[in-house]
Amino acid sequence: xxxxxxxxxxxxxxxxxxxxxxxxxxxxxxxxxxxxxxxxxxxxxxxxxxxxxxxxxxxxxxxxxxxxxxxxxxxxxxxxxxxxxxxxxxxxxxxxxxxxxxxxxxxxxxxxxxxxxxxxxxxxxxxxxxxxxxxxxxxxxxxxxxxxxxxxxxxxxxxxxxxxxxxxxxxxxxxxxxxxxxxxxxxxxxxxxxxxxxxxxxxxxxxx
Amino acid sequence: xxxxxxxxxxxxxxxxxxxxxxxxxxxxxxxxxxxxxxxxxxxxxxxxxxxxxxxxxxxxxxxxxxxxxxxxxxxxxxxxxxxxxxxxxxxxxxxxxxxxxxxxxxxxxxxxxxxxxxxxxxxxxxxxxxxxxxxxxxxxxxxxxxxxxxxxxxxxxxxxxxxxxxxxxxxxxxxxxxxxxxxxxxxxxxxxxxxxxxxxxxxxxxxxxxxxxxxxxxxxxxxxxxxxxxxxxxxxxxxxxxxxxxxxxxxxxxxxxxxx
Numbered sequence: 001x002x003x004x005x006x007x008x009x010x011x012x013x014x015x016x017x018x019x020x021x022x023x024x025x026x027x028x029x030x031x032x033x034x035x036x037x038x039x040x041x042x043x044x045x046x047x048x049x050x051x052x053x054x055x056x057x058x059x060x061x062x063x064x065x066x067x068x069x070x071x072x073x074x075x076x077x078x079x080x081x082x083x084x085x086x087x088x089x090x091x092x093x094x095x096x097x098x099x100x101x102x103x104x105x106x107x108x109x110x111x112x113x114x115x116x117x118x119x120x121x122x123x124x125x126x127x128x129x130x131x132x133x134x135x136x137x138x139x140x141x142x143x144x145x146x147x148x149x150x151x152x153x154x155x156x157x158x159x160x161x162x163x164x165x166x167x168x169x170x171x172x173x174x175x176x177x178x179x180x181x182x183x184x185x186x187x188x189x190x191x192x193x194x195x196x197x198x199x200x201x202x203x204x205x206x207x208x
Numbered sequence: 209x210x211x212x213x214x215x216x217x218x219x220x221x222x223x224x225x226x227x228x229x230x231x232x233x234x235x236x237x238x239x240x241x242x243x244x245x246x247x248x249x250x251x252x253x254x255x256x257x258x259x260x261x262x263x264x265x266x267x268x269x270x271x272x273x274x275x276x277x278x279x280x281x282x283x284x285x286x287x288x289x290x291x292x293x294x295x296x297x298x299x300x301x302x303x304x305x306x307x308x309x310x311x312x313x314x315x316x317x318x319x320x321x322x323x324x325x326x327x328x329x330x331x332x333x334x335x336x337x338x339x340x341x342x343x344x345x346x347x348x349x350x351x352x353x354x355x356x357x358x359x360x361x362x363x364x365x366x367x368x369x370x371x372x373x374x375x376x377x378x379x380x381x382x383x384x385x386x387x388x389x390x391x392x393x394x395x396x397x398x399x400x401x402x403x404x405x406x407x408x409x410x411x412x413x414x415x416x417x418x419x420x421x422x423x424x425x426x427x428x429x430x431x432x433x434x435x436x437x438x439x440x441x442x443x444x445x446x447x448x449x450x451x452x453x454x455x456x457x458x459x460x461x462x463x464x465x466x467x468x
Contacts, residue, residue: 090301
């Protein structure tokens with residue numbers, strides 16, 4: 001299988017170099033800088049699919065930092081995979097929001113570091129957020145359970161690049177912080193606003 | 209109803225085929241797995257825990273009642289017929305003992321409200337350092353963590369197969385644990401360096417270089433040897449407590465009654 005890999009990160013990433021060196025696969029990276037990584041992905045993913053196709057790749061892997069956890073970069077096609085370390089924190093599945101609830105597969109890594117009971121507690125937490133997610137409990141040092149992931153990837157449907165959409169809903173696009181206003185205090189802002197003692201408008205929103 | 213599990217061979221660390229046809233473990237059977245560090249003991253019980261189907265590093269396969277286990281048994285903790293006590297002596301979850309057990313009981317679909325109380329009480333029988341409901345699991349000592357996990361495995365996991373990885377470590381009352389899980393009709397597997405545990409089990413699997421080297425059945429002499437080792441063990445325990453209390457060794461203290 002010919003694999004192309006794209007890493008989207010904010011400040012620094014090494015995965016493109018590491019994966020190219022270890023597996024000899026085609027890799028690239030993009031720094032999103034001042035843009036959020038999910039926004040960056042929406043901008044460049046069309047070109048990335050063309051790039052993978054032009055290089056005769058059978059599989060395109062996109063790894064995104066997905067930092068703010070408000071959105072998630074999953075698409076209506078392909079497999080959406082959340083990779084969660086066994087020791088990433090017991091409340092993480094709830095905190096990660098769409099990143100877990102819109103994923104197709106959760107890969108729990110480093111299971112050798114925790115007890116079976118603790119692993120099952122984490123799995124229960126994930127299932128309470130997303131009851132139908134496919135869960136893989138993996139230990140990459142020994143390669144445990146990775147075959148199941150490989151099978152899911154191998155058997156996943158081909159994508160139709162003219163019909164790619166974000167799976168989740170993006171946030172409101174009227175944030176004054178996002179457009180660059182630096183003033184402190186709600187008086188200086190419109191759109192999404194909040195005072196320390198609760199919202200000034202219903203749904204934290206003013207100016208519609 | 210679980211009657212037996214069957215382990216089919218995989219490969220050793222050098223990729224060579226293991227030299228056995230299959231190993232069947234029956235309900236009620238006690239098993240020890242022995243061998244040097246790095247010989248593949250933990251990997252073997254991990255294969256059983258994951259009900260491996262050629263998808264682990266060892267490439268072993270495990271059948272349940274002679275059949276391929278369905279996916280829901282492999283991946284749904286509520287249906288999984290196996291509990292495993294790993295060597296972990298630390299919990300990372302930011303939860304109290306009570307919350308941890310409650311979520312685990314939900315994962316294993318146990319509705320009994322008394323089970324949380326019973327589990328904590330049982331854990332306190334395995335350790336001298338008292339575990340309280342509202343302790344965070346992250347602050348428990350190694351001995352407390354393992355005591356809690358063993359009690360959890362017995363009462364919340366409550367599965368017909370129990371896998372224990374080196375329970376002799378981490379300062380718990382191992383005899384209490386062994387007494388409790390023997391003669392329960394479960395398959396009990398100990399990974400161990402402890403000669404008493406090794407000799408007390410009916411079947412002994414010897415590991416080397418990632419592979420099963422041989423499988424031995426317990427004989428009469430070994431049962432006697434185990435009893436004698438237990439006597440020595442008790443005696444060491446008594447001497448330890450005497451010395452800790454500031455007393456000196458006496459001839460009486462040194463005497464051991466051996467069976468022959």
